[in-house]
Amino acid sequence: MRRFRRVAVVAMVAALTATGLAACGGDGDDSGDANVLKLWHYESANSAMGIAWDRAIEIFKEEHQGVEVRFERKAFEQIQQNAGMIINSSEGPDIMEYNKGNATSGLLSSQGLLTDLTEEATKRGWDKALSPSLQTTARYDNGVMGSGNWYGVPNYGEYVMVYYNKELFAEHGVTVPTTMAEFTAAMDTFVAKGVTPLGMSGAEYPAGQLFYQLALSRADRAFVDNYQLYANPVDFKADPVRYGAETFAEWVGKGYVAKDSASLKAEDMGTAFISGKAPMIVSGSWWYGRFKSEITFDWDSFLFPGNTMHAGSSGNLWVVPETSKAKNLAYDFIDITLRPEIQALIGNNGGVPVSGDPATISDEKDRRLIENFNTISSQDGLAFYPDWPVPGYYDVLVSGFQSLINQSKTPDQVLDAIAKPYQDGVAEIKRD
Amino acid sequence: MAVTLTTRPRVTRRAGDRHRRGVGRWIVLVVVGVAALAMLVPFAFMLLNAFKSPGDYSTNGPLSWPAEFYTTGLRTYWEQVDFPVKLWNSVVISGSVAVLAVVVSLLSAYALGIGRVRGRLWIIGLFLLANMLPQEALIYPLYHFAKEAGLYNTRLAVIIIFTVIQAAFGTYLLASVLGTFPRALLEAAALDGAGRWRILWRVVLPNIRPTISVLLVFFFIWTWNEFLIPLVMLIDNQTQTIPVALASLQGDRLMDAPTTNAGALISLLPAILFFLIFQRTLARGITAGADK
Numbered sequence A: 001m002r003r004f005r006r007v008a009v010v011a012m013v014a015a016l017t018a019t020g021l022a023a024c025g026g027d028g029d030d031s032g033d034a035n036v037l038k039l040w041h042y043e044s045a046n047s048a049m050g051i052a053w054d055r056a057i058e059i060f061k062e063e064h065q066g067v068e069v070r071f072e073r074k075a076f077e078q079i080q081q082n083a084g085m086i087i088n089s090s091e092g093p094d095i096m097e098y099n100k101g102n103a104t105s106g107l108l109s110s111q112g113l114l115t116d117l118t119e120e121a122t123k124r125g126w127d128k129a130l131s132p133s134l135q136t137t138a139r140y141d142n143g144v145m146g147s148g149n150w151y152g153v154p155n156y157g158e159y160v161m162v163y164y165n166k167e168l169f170a171e172h173g174v175t176v177p178t179t180m181a182e183f184t185a186a187m188d189t190f191v192a193k194g195v196t197p198l199g200m201s202g203a204e205y206p207a208g209q210l211f212y213q214l215a216l217s218r219a220d221r222a223f224v225d226n227y228q229l230y231a232n233p234v235d236f237k238a239d240p241v242r243y244g245a246e247t248f249a250e251w252v253g254k255g256y257v258a259k260d261s262a263s264l265k266a267e268d269m270g271t272a273f274i275s276g277k278a279p280m281i282v283s284g285s286w287w288y289g290r291f292k293s294e295i296t297f298d299w300d301s302f303l304f305p306g307n308t309m310h311a312g313s314s315g316n317l318w319v320v321p322e323t324s325k326a327k328n329l330a331y332d333f334i335d336i337t338l339r340p341e342i343q344a345l346i347g348n349n350g351g352v353p354v355s356g357d358p359a360t361i362s363d364e365k366d367r368r369l370i371e372n373f374n375t376i377s378s379q380d381g382l383a384f385y386p387d388w389p390v391p392g393y394y395d396v397l398v399s400g401f402q403s404l405i406n407q408s409k410t411p412d413q414v415l416d417a418i419a420k421p422y423q424d425g426v427a428e429i430k431r432d
Numbered sequence B: 001m002a003v004t005l006t007t008r009p010r011v012t013r014r015a016g017d018r019h020r021r022g023v024g025r026w027i028v029l030v031v032v033g034v035a036a037l038a039m040l041v042p043f044a045f046m047l048l049n050a051f052k053s054p055g056d057y058s059t060n061g062p063l064s065w066p067a068e069f070y071t072t073g074l075r076t077y078w079e080q081v082d083f084p085v086k087l088w089n090s091v092v093i094s095g096s097v098a099v100l101a102v103v104v105s106l107l108s109a110y111a112l113g114i115g116r117v118r119g120r121l122w123i124i125g126l127f128l129l130a131n132m133l134p135q136e137a138l139i140y141p142l143y144h145f146a147k148e149a150g151l152y153n154t155r156l157a158v159i160i161i162f163t164v165i166q167a168a169f170g171t172y173l174l175a176s177v178l179g180t181f182p183r184a185l186l187e188a189a190a191l192d193g194a195g196r197w198r199i200l201w202r203v204v205l206p207n208i209r210p211t212i213s214v215l216l217v218f219f220f221i222w223t224w225n226e227f228l229i230p231l232v233m234l235i236d237n238q239t240q241t242i243p244v245a246l247a248s249l250q251g252d253r254l255m256d257a258p259t260t261n262a263g264a265l266i267s268l269l270p271a272i273l274f275f276l277i278f279q280r281t282l283a284r285g286i287t288a289g290a291d292k
Helices: A002-025 A048-063 A076-087 A102-110 A118-123 A166-171 A180-192 A205-216 A221-229 A241-253 A259-263 A266-274 A285-294 A327-337 A340-348 A364-378 A393-405 A411-431 B016-020 B023-050 B054-060 B072-080 B083-114 B120-132 B135-148 B155-179 B183-191 B196-225 B228-233 B242-247 B257-287
Strands: A036-041 A068-073 A095-098 A139-141 A157-165 A280-284 A299-302 A312-314 A317-319
Touching: A036 A048, A036 A327, A048 A068, A048 A327, A048 A340, A076 A095, A076 A102, A076 B228, A076 B242, A095 A102, A095 A327, A102 A139, A102 A317, A157 A166, A157 A285, A157 A364, A205 A241, A205 A266, A205 A280, A205 A393, A241 A393, A241 A411, A259 A393, A266 A280, A266 A285, A266 B054, A280 A285, A285 A364, A285 B054, A299 A364, A317 A327, A340 A364, A393 A411, B023 B257, B054 B257, B072 B083, B072 B257, B083 B120, B083 B155, B083 B196, B083 B242, B083 B257, B120 B155, B135 B155, B135 B228, B155 B196, B155 B228, B183 B196, B196 B242, B196 B257, B228 B242, B242 B257
Parallel strands: A036 A068, A036 A095
Antiparallel strands: A095 A317, A157 A280, A157 A299, A157 A312
């Protein structure tokens, strides 16, 4: 018996070691000749982008007979953490989705890891298909977005809007507001009836985005250039930043935002809206698909009333690593994703296409989502996100507006607290 | 022939009845029971939410009873990440590491604990650094080495790395166990003409086998749960392990709690099974030497 067990253990050990070693040899490499396109993205299969890009891959295969597409769906976390290491090796993809922004695509472009797409962009007309504020996140100069060469091509856009529960609006006799005054009047109606009008999350991005929306109601493109692209110094003690913080505090004081939302996560805010507890939330188009599939009551969205500038940007980018072995195929694929058919697919599945034609969108709600985006885009109104300018600013904003929600600090103190890291960060970036 | 130290357990439970009386015993039982229940609460939530549809979860929250028995989440996860491949990868990596690390630990601990190498305290201290250093600090050097050696994106890279890391701990533990190994036994074996190699396999190994089994189980489970190094080293879907696959359910700004729960449930089962199978060994190992 004991002998038998020993034999079994030895056999298991040998087997494991052998398979372990043998299994590692494989992973056949394709040597340069471009009949394989290795493509990675991290959108889930049933999301608007996932569906549209699946179709794009099919079209690509039809048009490139004999080319094998090796598609792998990656974890967001994995690309976020390791993109630099992955594409600096020979094991990386030929084309991949990557996050827009200075800390991600900007950084890799300045390290020479991404292919310059400028020539293709002009040749294939991508520069005309995308509006100027969408191009901002596609072009990087020494790692700073806004100008310079093309290093990525966005396929979809995103923007912050107001989602509202139509049934609660009808029940309380509130109509869709189109100006800031109507908006606050609507919220007063809810407060008078004991309903907190705005769902909020103080522990994550929503608070900072609401503040930014409020500041943007007094802002123009020049402010956004100053704040996001460091064209000129930003005075945090003057409008529009001051207005944003003070109005935010005022809204908390008036009960538009629940004081106990300081510790809530974005997920809590989303589920509060889905379960019909919050009449409105101010948040981004990334919720749209989920709301569409999970909400059982009647709901819709409208643009943040009165603003011409809105938090939002292009979505993530298609980038072509410098190590790509099939660059021309990658360019072809990007081109396919910008075609009307694919753009319409994104729109029809609850995404925001970058060059979507509302006429091709069948669902009324989807059409409004895209029309609103096109409105913002055509008036050059994408103002990006408040935490973008300097590294680590996200946490600064979260803690700042958390203390406004629970009223432990005055707007003045919060402005001081968020001004210094911003100024230090910008000084740091300018020194490089 | 194996020389075994463990004598048959002598009957020492003469005053056994003393323990069967009194409230103290019941209080302990209740406290342990409550603690066990508290440990089970997260698992209960996972189980509850694994069978809930996303809409149900968002509307009624994580505490509610599922409106329907929803298994799409489980199926989505299984298909989306190609679970059998990940399971195989995890088993190969954890299994190989557990076995190799135990062998390496045994050999180096034999040298350090029985061979009494000069300055062994420092050597063990150095080994332990491998465990004490945060993996984030190791990751870039490891990446460059792996790339230079052509092992980046292979399971072998992860196996080698974890064999070293786990063996560091194993060496530390086994060296101190072997430090107390009865000299008389070794001398007797040497007198009988056994060489060093023979002593290791015929005298030392059989006596510390319980400890080694425990190490094997620990190494397997620790490696199974490792996330960062596999995440960095294994970039192909074909080479990834289960924890990395689980992470692929997490989006940028969105999360899908029910599917994540379903994934966690499926991913947990192999580790639980492994533990149940080896549980006997584990219990034996912990009490080994208790009656010395």
